[in-house]
Amino acid sequence: MRGFHQLLSFFLLGTTLSLGSPSTHSFKNRETIVAPRGWTRQTVAPADHIISLRIGLHQRNFDLLEKHLYEVSDPTHSRYGEHLSKEEVEDLVAPHSNSLSAVDEWLSEFNLKEDDIARSPAKDWVVLTIPVSLAEKMLNTKYYVWKHGKTGNELVRTTSYSLPSHLDSHIEVVQPTTMFGQFKPAKSMISILETVDTAVNTAISKVAQIITGGNSNLTVDASCNTTITVTCLQQIYNAVGYVPSNSTKNSIGITGYLEQFANIEDLQTFYVAQVPAAVNSSFKFESVAGGINDQSLTKAGSEANLDVQFAFGVAYPIPGTFWSTAGRPPFSADVRTLTNTNEPYGDWLDHVLGLPDPPHSISTSYGDDEQTVPKDYAKRVCAGLAQLGVRGVSVIFSSGDYGVGDGNSDPATQECITNDGLNNTRFIPAFPASCPYVTSVGGTEHIPEVAVSRFYSGGGFSSYFPRPPYQEIAVGGFLSTLPKGLYEGLFNRCGIPDVAAQGDRYRIRYRGRDVSIGGTSASSPAFTGFVALLNDARISVNKRPLGFLNPLLYTAGIAGLNDITSGSNPGCGTNGFNATTGWDPVTGLGTPNFKQLKEIVTSPFLLL
Incomplete structure (x- = not known):
């Protein structure tokens, strides 16, 4: 300006x-x-x-836009897949x-x-x-x-x-x-780094295999119990052998904030080890509000490297975009400063809504405690995410770490206190994962899968947003099984997460070395990679991209998800919630079975 x-x-x-x-x-x-x-x-x-x-x-007409969103995202509706154009959305709002x-x-x-x-x-x-x-x-x-x-x-x-x-x-x-709010940097969503003993994992993989259990009963390399690779994800989620096209009609995007830079040298080394076909390929970089992507190896970001390596590794050769948005709170009041210390999320949303053709699936591994974001502002950001959904974009967020608490400390010592001056005890969900117009992803581990336990999958219920219609049966069913009075007053409304994916012990390349990393910030880009593959399958049979996923996932899509029934997400001095049959506020509806989801989303019964 x-x-x-x-x-x-x-x-x-x-x-x-x-x-x-x-x-x-x-x-x-x-x-x-x-x-x-x-x-x-x-x-x-x-x-x-x-x-x-x-x-x-x-x-002016957000209620009408929401009506359009649910109609074009509902697989039982005659308008399914009839996404609105950028101009139509802008005219509505x-x-x-x-x-x-x-x-x-x-x-x-x-x-x-x-x-x-x-x-x-x-x-x-x-x-x-x-x-x-x-x-x-x-x-x-x-x-x-x-x-x-x-x-x-x-x-x-x-x-x-x-x-x-x-x-x-x-x-x-x-x-x-x-x-x-404290828009969280990488370390709040990622567990500790560990050096990966590649030789040990390779030796294990040569002598042992395990069975996934669940809907598909697939054979998976035993090393996947200690280290997650792209191959592991393909095996666990039944995508082995699927070869996506390099169609420019499809695309996937990753958001980057807080000076988290995606290093191309690390990406190439990652591809050599895990996705050889992708060697010498890269992603499109877009700057938002002056954001940069510093390629100094010492500036590589663990979060950014994790996101691009696994999202683009799973989805290869589908074209990928990485956005780097400038803006880095906090600042130091001890130094005279003209620095903008605002959270940068609104800048990214304005940018991507201005694109004529944004990527069809977008993953974000950043967020805030919902209660630290003023409700009126949270509602407006959520409304912006709805604009993406009605245009045919699948918007996907990690559900947060550390169970039902504030995501900042050990679950046993969390102070889950309301932010309104009343100091009431309450579970604290993450935002924007709590927005009903996005798909939030919790974390699992091991094979057969259970809810992740090293940092606990974020989940629970929004205090800001009412339960959306697509959740009434699944979430209502879960609540009916809770003992009467359990956690009374600690939660309400819209359930989180919607789905889950592996969330720990991901092997990434970071600043020239192999490390192991975890958090639901790994689950989201991995899940998004499979969504990009599903869009590829639809485009190959002349169908439109999936767009807003949840109305599909909570109906026909349930048959393509592996229900996770073991584990929990303690926090706030409680045991949190348990993973159980059907939807639960730990792992949602479950993890993807790509082959079954592919059959569902390419079915002639889904007309568009």
Whole structure:
């Protein structure tokens, strides 16, 4: 944005610049919160600290868009597969012209011109990259530096903000204001690294095999009980021998954040060992908001390497895209800074919604504790994910680690306390995995498979989103089996996860060496790789990509999933939930059986 760079230059030169006059409008409080547990107010925020203020305008017809989403994703509906175009989606969610005019007039009061503003593709978000001093005038508030006692992270936030009263019906949300989430870097989703003894695993693989059990009773190399490779996943999930096409009609995407860089040298070495046919192939890189993909071997990210190696390794030769989104909270208040410390997820969502043809399946292994994301903002992000689904994109998230707790500590010592100042005990799900318009993936281990135990699969129930219609039978059935009063008051609503996949002891190449890595951040890209293969199978028989998966998975797709009935996800000082017959909030509906799913999704009964 040219206007931002001009504004920044004025501040750096110490030149006085008018930031607009205080509004003469009466203000209406939009939100006031109690500082979340663990955060302590430090100092007044530096006046020149830069914030990307995201203003969400009211979407006109989201209810209608949701209706379209469920119809085109329901395999029993006559419109199944009739995904909407980018233009059709934008027309549905675009704000009313009155809203656009009212907000633009308000912005002009602060000398903000069109060059100073970025807009989302549907114009339902307005983004202003401005100094704190201007944000305070616009929102009639005061920003402070806040520090988290356990992590040491620092954020620039406020606990209350207001808007001119006449904008109340036009604006749904403004952030960052009250959002104290800590968009988690790799290590919060990944268990410890271990050196892989390749010789031992190779020796084991030559002398032993095991049977998977479950629906398919497949023979699997015994080494897969200690190390997961692409070959292991193909064996466990019944995809051995399937050769996808190199059609440009199909595609798969991986998101990268927080300076997690996907190293191509490591990828090539990984391919030599695990996917020889893919050697000398790579992925398409796209920068979001100035994100880079530093190829210094010492800058390779364990999360990014895991994601691209297994998603693209399973899906090869389906074309892959890796996005790197700039933005790295937290910042240090001890250093004079003009750094934007916002979570970068909204920037990526704006970018991918602006693409005419986004990848058909996208995996994300990052998230937050749901309660740290303000509900109005979480709902708007979730609505953006619905826009992808109705366009034919399968949006897939890891469900988080450390069981039903906050994902930050040992399940035995977690403090699962509500973030509303009441300090009630409650299970804490992950977001965006809790959004009902995405597919969340839990973790399993071993053969036959059980719920992963080294860090525990994230799962439970959303506190923000109502149970979607496709979950009524499966989730309702699970709840009917719980002893009366068990965990009463600790959970409700939309169930997490939807499905699962192997989530531990993945062998990846990282900074020039073989290591073992785990977490549901491994489960999500692996599952997404198989979704890309299913899209390949559909495209090869002239069918459309699957798009939003859940209505299919909870109906016809159940027959293509391996039910996991052993294990649990303890946390918050409890035993959590148990994996059991049917859906459960540990492993969802189960893990994929590719051959059976392929038969289902290419069936002539699925018309499109």
